[in-house]
Each structure stands twice: as structure tokens, then as C-alpha cells.
Amino acid sequence: MSIDQLRSYAAARPGVAAVWLTVCVGAFCLALEAVFPWLIGWPSVLELPASDWIGAGVTAVLETVKPVARGFSYLMDFPMFWTNALLVGTPWPITIGCVTALGWYIGGLRLAALGGIGLSLVLASGYWTESMNTLALVAVSVPLALLLGGMIGILAYENARVRSAVLATLDVMQTVPTFAYLTPLLLLFGFGPVVGLVASAIYAAPPMARNVLLGLERVDPDIKDAAVMSGGTRFQQLFLVEIPSATTQIMVGVNQCLMAALSMVIIAAVIGGFDDIGWEVLLTMRKAQFGQSFLAGLVIVVFAIVIDRMSGALTQARRKRHDRRGLYLILGLTVAAMVLLWQRLPATADFALFDPLASYVDQSLGNFTAQNGAALDAFKNVLVFFIFLPLRIGLDNAVLSFTWGFQWTPMMSFAFYACAAVLAASLVWCERALAGGLLLVAALVLETGISELPWPFVLMGVGALGWMAGGRKLALSVVLMLLAILLSGLWERALLSLYLSGVAVVACAGLGGALGLLAAASPMAWRVLRPVCDMLQTIPLFVFLIPVLMFFQIGEFSAFLAICAYAIVPMIRYTQHGLTTTPPELLDAATTSGATAWQTMWDVRVPYAVPTILLGLNQTILYAFAMLVIAALIGTTGLGQSIFLALGQADVGLGITAGAAMAMLALIADRLVQGFAEERRKALGL
Amino acid sequence: MTDTLSTPPAISCKGVWQVFGQNAEQQLAEALKQSGGAPRGAADLLREKGLIPAVQDATFDVAEGELFVIMGLSGSGKSTLIRSLSRLQESTAGEINIEGEDILRASKARMTELRRSTLGMVFQHFGLFPHMSVIDNVAFPLKVSGMGRSARHEKVREIIKMVGLAGREDAFPRELSGGQRQRVGIARSLAGDCSVWFLDEPFSALDPLIRRQLQDEFLEIRARLNTTIVFITHDITEALKLADRIAIMKDGEIVQIGTPAEIVLNPVNDYVAEFSKDVATGRHARVASVMKTGADMPADMAQDPGLRSDMTLEAALAACVSLYGPVPVRDANGAVVGTVSPHELSVRTLEGADQHQPGAQE
């Protein structure tokens, strides 16, 4: 083939060209590895001391605003003190009664029961005071977040120029890991609950802002025009018509805001200094008292469910009105109980109804590990030695005689590559050039290991993906982001993060996709899976660590499991949703063409669902990154660990650079997948 | 039709353009310069550049108390034009006077005031506030202008009764049928005592029976209020039934303005003719439009059936036929089996046509 022929071929099939170019770059790097070692590892002379500079810069800025922050902190002390005093000081029967009554008011018997039983469980667990401390933080941070998010949303809606800036910021904020917020806040506000408060307000404001904006934009244009033509001023239009018309969507924002705030308040417990339920989990986890930490985790889950279901009921457009008499009855009963028990009210700390449960859990866990520990370890080791390690450090380093039974030699590498090359060549011969190229890429990754990939290869590969997903602009921006990570000196850690989240995402995609397919094919299966998904999505991030620690101790494998448990849900949901929302006329057309159920599934439903499934994958990736940082608590290497370390040492520079690197990785993944999804949507004419 | 010469027009629209796209104003000026001021050429130039000239050089007057109908296919720019008139969006070029006031120059505050006192508008999809009851929806214009709760409720009860919703004041929009919802929309637009009334396809979303019923009620309300009305529809029957004058739009351009008879009898082009294809010409055209005048008048004319120049063609035909005596009717074998009067024939035929009037069609 002449150069011109090659060029026209590449123009016609950009994907193939991109893959083969990547293969060439990879082969080039490996071939010259011995001569130019800097092709594999970025030379440290070229690393910029970015974290030092950023640290110095940010610290200087933070120092100047510190007085304001401290003033704010001082101001916030009052509401925090009083809410705390109110929640902790109120006798528990009154609190339980009020929550039950609230449940009745919002959603009748079902929610009243949920509220009453939920809080009773909390009381019985003996964690009442800690729970109320947590709740107090949530209660102060949520109004702040609602106000902040609401104002941002309205501002973005009112001003088109602000809008795109706000949306971009929200995108970025969604990808910045939670722990990364904490370090600068720590410097600003000093140790104490205010950091958790502010962090959770910042973390919970974006969903509110998004939903306010979305709701306002979705108000029927005729309604907006009607408000104008009725002679309302802009203020009247907004507050009398548009915001009330958008209530349903805004309530979705309130629900998400509450859940985010709860999640963050619990995460912020790692700072310590506040006797809340998150701290309790952390403490017991560190002491390996799994029974107790399981119990505390349960309390958190109960809280999350009560808050989620109650605020979720508010998002239903047409709520049934419940009989007021029920409300009065519950309140009356509460007062009666108070009067009767006044003198003999047991202290909340005295409740320990579940302590037997905790010790039972401890004991049976002990028994279980004693009996099955070997099997569990074997299971773990097989996965670690034969899948995780090779992916991480490559076959060349992971294949050792004491695990695999033989030692990997350079000769084997050569043979491995030769086999791959022959296979690829035969694929190319059968006109499957793309598959051939991808095979070679996979072989290269497997032999070298993700954490030791040559950087030009990664840059080229990601750039090629960007090119295919969104053209030159996207390719350029993702490569620039990777370059920034390279220069910052966080490259190796970034690759480690990429490796773990990559493995988790692949696992989630495979398993979640299969489960989604199953749920789409069988309504029965969905009826079982759906509450599980609901549950997993309600549980705050932190709690996922408890069960995996119970069985697999600290380490990468536990982190992997925790990430999967959290990140698999969107994949299942979106797959199921995408596969079941095929337009009925398409299905009818397939049926009348004589397709069987499975043919319809593969040839009609799946192709039609691809954009939706890709969005699910996107969410899964973002979830995996979010959890990756939390999982640093139970021992992962990579950027998450750096962020966590930075928090411990109050190292603002490292915290921010590592957080930014993490956010960039997430952004790259997000943009690439969105690009592919968009392309598919266009191809399907959606 | 109202005589437009004596009183100044209630709405006067001169060279109004509405162009969507980047830099519309500048692009329009350039395009006009290039085409030498010809609106059609300028519109084509704009389209080439990817802009949308949704309304082009709209010029017309609406007299006080007139019912002016704007008609055209979907996407022809009707809504855009009425939104320019009510200044829900800023026109790209042109001049719009409402009751002598140049509203494109009016300040924001002045516009708000005008909307409270002078302008009323009804929307195709009703635009009811989902969180307010019927009475609060109707009273909303009064609320924003600062009237107290009991006063405004008192005032709008009358209007609610007028549109036939008495007793449903506390219902919410979602509890009403489509026809009832549009009555609320109409009532709300009337709450501010408007003197200029805009209606954007108010009955298009309703089924034919309800539509005809609301049209009749609308005419009744109109007779009582004597407001100036701009009414949009894409239904020719509706237009002919209601209009004093009709403007026909095509691709943003007003191609013809005229009375219903003029539109039916003298369409300026095929597009306009296509609209009135299914319409019985005889029902809307007047004798004046087909009679010959002046020197052509023949000396000896038959008997006088008593035609007047403003009779419809149908009525005139019936009158003429009444001059004939009864004629015989035969069976298949040619035997006389009865007689019939031609007058009877014409009346029956027209009655039949009456029942088959389009109007039940979409």
C-alpha cells in the first residue's frame, strides 16, 4: 500500500487508524525501553513541584480569608449549639413522636410506621446521642445547602451567561472527591464540626442547584408567558408562578441534597473531634469491633432510609392528603407517654437492646472466619494473584514461581507478543483490523501492567479514544489533562487509581450489565433486584466498608469489593431501563418479522439501549471514583491514599493536586463515555 | 367589518421582522442592504446563513373593535408574530403601535402596566398555573397588580360565571377537562379588563364539538366586550366563522390580508386557494363580488327575484330559483310520477351542504 492509500483508508476508518497508531506508539516505547527509560516513567526532573506551588498559593489565599472563615465559624456555632441542644436535649419520646407524626403528615400510615420504627431502632441501639449529633449537623447544613443551591440555580436560570459557567463548575464539583474538600476547609475553619458542616453544605448544594435549574427550565413556556402577560414583574413571575410550578423537580433536589449532606457529614467524621455516628463507625472499625461498627452502620442506614423515603414522598406530584386526626392522635399519644413516663424516663445511653446482636455478629464472624478463613483467603488470593496483580504490574512481574509455578522470562514476553502479533495479523487478514489492533493493545497492557504503562502509549491511546468520541477538541482536552497529571508528578499514583477503578468498572459493567439484562428479560428478577438497588443507593458511601472489612481485612481486594457494591447500581438500573423502554412499535415490527424473544433482545432492544447503557456506565465510573477515595480508608494505594494522607497532615497542596488529578481522571472518563453515548444517540437519530 | 378610516387603528404594525439566530439585528440589516430592501430576497439570504426569519416585514393595521384573524400552516410564524405584538419577545426590526403607543420603545415597567391594564392573552396550551385553583388562576392578573384577596375574588366571580365555570372556582387545573381549562385561560385573560386581546390558537387543542361550542361562546363574549382581537388559528372554518379580516401567513410572510369573502373568492396564489378549497364559496361570497356594474348592464332583464348586493351567493341562488315553476319527475320508464319545485331543490341541497360543512374536520 502506498502512503496515499494508507491515508485515505485512515480517513475512512478513523477508529482503526487510531488503534493502530496507539499500537505503534506502544511498540516503539517498549522497543526503546532499554535505551530511553524515560519513555516508561516520566523523568522526575521534568516534574513540576506543583503541589508545593499550589500549596503555597492556596495557603496564602486561605490565610487572607481565614478571619472571615473564622468569623463564619463563630457565627455558625450558635445555630449548631442550639440545634444540637434541641435534638439531644429533647426527651426521646417527643422526638420519636414528632418524627412519626411528620411521617403521617407526609405519607400516611406507611411513613409514620417507618419513622416510628426507624427511630425506635436507633434508640434501642444505644446510639441515640451520637445519632442526634449527626442529625444536628445535617439539620444545620441542609438549610445552608438548600439556600446556596437554590440561589445558584435561580441565578443560572436568570442569567444565560452565568448558566454555562455554573454548569461547568457543577460538573467539576461532582468529580472532585469528597475528602479533597476537607483539607483546605480544615485549614480555614480549624478542627471541629464546622468543617463537616461547611463541607456537607458545599457537597450538597450542587444537586439542589441542578434540580432548581432543571425544574425552572422545564416549566411549560405557556405558563411563563401567561405570567408575563398577566402583568407580573420579574420577581412576581419567578416567585408566584415559576418556582411553585417547578416544585416537583425542586423537591427531587431537596431529597438529593439531604442524602448528600448526610453522606458527607458521616464522611467528615474522619476529621474527628465530634462525637457523631460516623466517628463511632470509624472508631469501632479501627478497633476491629465489627459487631459494634456493624450496628452503628445499621443506624446510619436506618437514618438514610427514613430521610430518603420521607423527602422522596414530597417529590410525588400528587400527594394524597392524610387525615389530620391521625396527626393529632400521634401527637396526643406522645404527650400522654411523656406524662406517664416523666419520672421514669430511661436515659438513652442505657439502651443496649442490640448489644447481644453485636456480640453475636462478632462471635459468628469469628466462627465463620475460623472455619472458612482458609477458603476466603484462597478465593481472595486466586483473584489477587491471577487477575489483580498481573493487571497492576504486568505478567512480566506478577508471574512468579511461588504463585504461578513458574517464572516469567523475557523469552516468554517475546513469545507472548509474537503469538499476539500472529493472531492480530490473521484478524487483519480477515478484514477485522479493529479487533486486531485492540488485541495487540490488550496484550501490551497485560504484559506491562497498567501501573507501568509507558506514558506516550497512554497519552496516545486516550487521545485516540477522545478523537473517536468527540473529535479533535475532545482529544486535545483529554491529552492536556493527562499532561497536567504527568507534570504534577502524580502520574504513578494516577495509574494505580486508574488500575483499581478500571478493574472495578469492568467488573461492574460485566456483572451489572448481565443483571440488568436479566432484570429486563424477567420482571420477577427485577422485582427482587429493584429493592436491592434502592437500598444500595440509599446507603452512605462510608457504610460499604464495614461488611467487606469483616470478611476480607484491609487491602486492595476489600476496596475493590466496596467499590463494586457501590458502583454497580447505575449499571443495573440503566441497562434495565434502556432495555425495557424500546418504543413499542419497534418491538411490534420485530415480532411481525418473526424474531424470537432473544433475537428481539439482541437485534432491537440492545442496540436501541446502547446510549442509555453508556450513560449508566458513565455513572458507574463516577461512582467508582467517588468510592475509590473513601476506600483509601481501608488501604488502597494511588491518588485516594494521597488525598487521605494530605488530610492527615493538613497538607493543602498535596490534597488539592491529588484531588484535582482525581477529578481530571473522572472528567476524562466522563467526557469520553458521554462522547460515545452522544455519537450513538445521533446514529440512532434520537 | 369596521370602517377603518374614521378612527385611528388599535394596533398598527409596520415592517416587523422577527429573526432568530446569532446577531440577528445586524444580519438583517446587512441582508436588507444586499437585497436592495426587498424582504423576500433578504429572507432568503438570512436562511442561507442559517438564521430563521420567522416573521418578515409584517405590516397591517387592526381597527378598534375588529376581530383580526391570522392564519397559516404550522411553522408559518403565527405564534411568533403574536408574541412580537405582545412583546413576549423583542422584534428584530419594525414598529408596533398599540392604542397609539409605540410598545417597542416602552420601558419594562410600562409594559408591565400595559399588560395589567390593556393587553390580554390566551394560550394554545392554556398556560394554567398548576399550583393555583381556578379562582386564583383567574384572579392572578389582579393579584400581581396589588388588589386585595377578597376584592379580586369578588371581581373575578363574575367573569368565571360568564365563561360558564360557576361552581368550579376551587378546582385545580388538573381536575378540569380541556374545554374547561381553556375557559379558565379565557377568563384569566379577561380579568384585567383588557381592550386588546390576543388569542394563540385557543381552541386547537380541543375536540371539534367543544371547539364549536367555545367558538359560539367566544362570539357572545366578544359582542359584549367590544375589544380589539387578534386571533390565531390554522382552521379555515374557524377563521371564516369569526373573522372580520384574515391575514394569511406563509413561511413568515403575510401573503394576503382581506375579508373572508376576498380570501375565498380572490386568493392571491395557490397557497391561499388551497386553504379555502374545501369551503363552500357560496356561503361566504356576497353577490356584490360577482355582479357586473355600469355599462355592461343588459337592457332587458328577466323578472326581479329581489337580490341585494350583500346577500351570500347561496341565498341569491335560492331566490333566483324561486322564479321557476314546478317541473315533472319521471321514473326509469319515462312515465311521469310526480313534480318538484326548483326552489325546493336548491333549499334542500343547501341544507344538506350545511350538515356536511367542514369544521368537524381537523
Ligand SMILES: Nc1ncnc2c1ncn2[C@@H]1O[C@H](COP(=O)(O)OP(=O)(O)OP(=O)(O)O)[C@@H](O)[C@H]1O
Ligand atoms: N425561539 C425560537 N428560536 C428559534 N426559532 C424559533 C423560535 N421560535 C420559533 N422559531 C421558529 O420560527 C418558525 C415559526 O414558528 P411559530 O411557532 O411562530 O409557528 P406557528 O405558525 O405558530 O406554528 P404552529 O401552528 O405549529 O403553532 C418555526 O420555524 C420555528 O422553528
Ligand SMILES: [Mg+2]
Ligand atoms: Mg403556534
